[in-house]
Amino acid sequence: MNISEVSARREHAHLVATLIAAACLAFLFFAWPRHEQPKVVVETAPLDDSPPVPKFSIWRPFFFTNVGDHDISMPPGTSFVIRPVQSERLYLVTALQLLGPSTGLTAEIAPGQIRESISEVVVSEAFGASDSTVKVEIPLELDLAKGDAEFWKAAGLLVIPAGDNAKKLKPLPIASSAPTVGDPVWLATAVYGGAPASQYTHRANVTGVSETGGVDYAFENAELSLQAAVGAPLLNSAGEVVGVHLSGQADGTAVVGRGISADRLREALEKLL
Numbered sequence: 001m002n003i004s005e006v007s008a009r010r011e012h013a014h015l016v017a018t019l020i021a022a023a024c025l026a027f028l029f030f031a032w033p034r035h036e037q038p039k040v041v042v043e044t045a046p047l048d049d050s051p052p053v054p055k056f057s058i059w060r061p062f063f064f065t066n067v068g069d070h071d072i073s074m075p076p077g078t079s080f081v082i083r084p085v086q087s088e089r090l091y092l093v094t095a096l097q098l099l100g101p102s103t104g105l106t107a108e109i110a111p112g113q114i115r116e117s118i119s120e121v122v123v124s125e126a127f128g129a130s131d132s133t134v135k136v137e138i139p140l141e142l143d144l145a146k147g148d149a150e151f152w153k154a155a156g157l158l159v160i161p162a163g164d165n166a167k168k169l170k171p172l173p174i175a176s177s178a179p180t181v182g183d184p185v186w187l188a189t190a191v192y193g194g195a196p197a198s199q200y201t202h203r204a205n206v207t208g209v210s211e212t213g214g215v216d217y218a219f220e221n222a223e224l225s226l227q228a229a230v231g232a233p234l235l236n237s238a239g240e241v242v243g244v245h246l247s248g249q250a251d252g253t254a255v256v257g258r259g260i261s262a263d264r265l266r267e268a269l270e271k272l273l
Contacts, residue, residue, distance in 0.1 A: 051239035053188050053200040054170040057081050059123035060228065061094050061160070062133070066117050068105040072133070076103035078126060078189040078232035081162065082241065083171040084269045090162040090169055092123065092136060093265070094231035095246055097156060111142040111152045121160060126190045127198060137163040140272050148271055154212070155260060155268045156246050158231075172233060175240035178213070178261035179206045185217055187245055187257070189232035193225030194255075201235065204257060213264030215243045219255040226255065234259055241265070 060075035070076050079094035099109035099118075109117045115138055122133040139160045142152050162169050172188075179185055186201035195202060202224055208216035215234070226248035234243035241262055248257040 049184075049237055050201045050203070051186055051188075051235045051237050053235070053239060054172070055127075055129055056125060056168060057170045057172050058126040058188055058190075058200075058232070059092060059134075059169070060126050061092065061098065061121060061123050061231070063099060063105075063118055064120040064122075065099070065105060065109060066119070067107040067109065070098075070104060072122075072124070074104075075124075075126075075228040077228055077230040078245075079123060079160070080188065080231075080233040080241070081169045081171045082174060084174075084273055086270065086273050090166040090171055091140075092160040092162060092169070093233075093244060094158050094160070095156055095244070096152065096158045097230060097246070098158065111149050112144045114139050114158075115141045127200065128190075134165045134168055135163070136165060137161040142272070151271065152268070155264055157244065157260070157265065157268050159269070159272055172235070173240045174266065175236055175238075175242045175262045177242075178209065178263045179215060179234070179236065179242045181206050181209055183236070183242075185215075185234045185236065185242060187219070187226075187229060187232055188235050189229050189245075191225055191229065192227040194221055194223035204234075207256075209261065213261045213267075215259050215261050217257050217259075219257065222250070222254050224250075224255045226250075226257065 057080060059079050061079045062070040062072055077095055077098045079092040081090055081092055083090050118138050121136050123136055124133045139158050142148055183206045185204050185206055188201050190197045204217040204219040206217050229245055232245045233241045234245055236242045243259045243261045244265060245257055245259040
């Protein structure tokens with residue numbers, strides 16, 4: 001037997017051994033008795049009834065004026081984005097009282113003085129989704145010739161066109177009806193105490209509704225801090241705006257708020273737009 005024949009037989013024997021080993025492994029894999037693996041059940045926390053709040057719908061507004069500027073590091077209040085039915089444009093709604101001494105300005109900017117007093121407005125996302133500010137337009141001015149100054153002071157609203165940066169903002173729908181006594185509502189903003197800053201909504205129950213569109217409500221969480229919450233939207237369970245928060249107070253045992261209803265908001269938009 002020559003060397004080549006010996007080499008061929010060795011290769012043949014190695015191939016046969018490899019095939020036998022593979023067959024044994026296959027038998028063990030398919031024929032060996034197995035135990036069923038336990039099914040993994042993912043536990044999820046129960047969902048509450050908080051309404052949906054789109055990202056980039058709640059913002060902190062800052063005004064630069066001839067009677068002082070707001071400090072970017074200390075938000076004066078909250079604003080929210082809407083698209084009124086009578087307009088194709090996006091707007092931010094906030095509280096008129098932000099244009100006054102309570103937010104660090106040296107004087108109040110009254111209706112009729114808004115466009116001549118404000119030089120720039122920027123907003124930042126309320127929950128920290130972006131560290132940058134977005135420039136928006138100067139708030140819409142009231143036509144005092146129509147005699148609506150007292151209405152706007154009573155309504156306490158400020159409406160700001162989003163302008164060229166509207167694509168960065170997401171609107172909230174406005175409810176077709178106002179809340180009634182006993183209804184739950186949710187304040188949508190980041191708070192400075194009593195709840196995580198990342199919590200989007202804070203539940204309250206309506207305790208009173210006036211004929212002029214005022215809404216009173218009591219929060220279920222008596223530890224909430226409502227700092228910089230002025231101007232925030234009040235939502236129903238569907239995430240629709242049913243009101244605007246304008247003031248709040250705490251007495252150590254309860255936190256209550258007062259605002260205006262969606263009916264009053266729509267009336268204001270009709271007058272302004």
